[in-house]
Amino acid sequence: MKILETKQAVREHCSTLRKAGQSIALVPTMGFLHEGHLSLVREAARRCDVVVVSIFVNPTQFGPNEDLDSYPRDTERDLELLAREGVSGVFMPSVDEMYGATGDTFVEVPELSSILQGALRPDHFRGVSTVVSKLFNIVQPDVAVFGEKDYQQLAIIRQMVRDLDMPLAIVGHPTVREADGLAMSSRNVRLSEQQRAEAAALSQSMTAAETIASEGTQIVELKRVITEVIEENAPNGKIESVEIRDALTLAPLDGALDRPAVILLAVRFGAVLLIDQRVIDVTNQLG
Helix, strand or coil: CEEECCHHHHHHHHHHHHHCCCCEEEEEECCCCCHHHHHHHHHHHHHCCEEEEEECCCHHHCCCCCCCCCCCCCHHHHHHHHHHCCCCEEECCCHHHHHCCCCCCCCCCHHHHCCCHHHHCCCHHHHHHHHHHHHHHHHCCCEEEEECCCHHHHHHHHHHHHHCCCCCEEEEECCCECCCCCECCHHHHHCCHHHHHHHCHHHHHHHHHHHHHCCCCEHHHHHHHHHHHHHHHCCCCEEEEEEEEECCCCCECCCECCCCEEEEEEEEECCEEEEEEEEECCHHHHC
């Protein structure tokens, strides 16, 4: 496994792979890897001959009061895990290497980036779109794999790839969860013991909503159930948003649930913002 710290090193490495007739899958990460990340690596390996992983804590997607400096890092462990998975190369650029001293160009998907998490975190998705587009240009992968936990991010990247005619396939991979249902996240380690126990309420609330959704329940009722479950089981959590949107377009839904929808949650525990999602499809039950 090669450690690649410059864009030129990545380009040379990937060029050699392509000349050998090998397809390349990219898994972008910010490091501090867990089983969720490794499941993305395995999905990437299933789809392509070789896998390249990037580890880069991207400053342009953090707001001025967010957790850039405290974002967890453990590079040595990350590299050990990736070596066990048989990764071909790991791109680990510095901020200066990625952006340079004069970088002043951004990529943005305005409509999708301004709603939901984008409304709570201005410019966050502009930073995501920009760094992901740069990674695509540097690595030039055939496939890139992203987790469905960051559902809005995945939708934005798919839109960006379609709109800019980027020649690669975007693959979404199901959320990997802890035994109690909490979505795996690098931020989970920053939760206190009490917060960590309460955080399972996010998954529990979506299960409760999914249970009643098959009855053709109104959207407003689903939101009420989700909110009640979280408030009752996570008193230290502050709900920032409970959204139920069209699973494909992220358009708002109202009235009865009659199409595939995605539940999107954002709940803050102290300084830690947790997000989660679940797609529910009641069309089969409703005939």
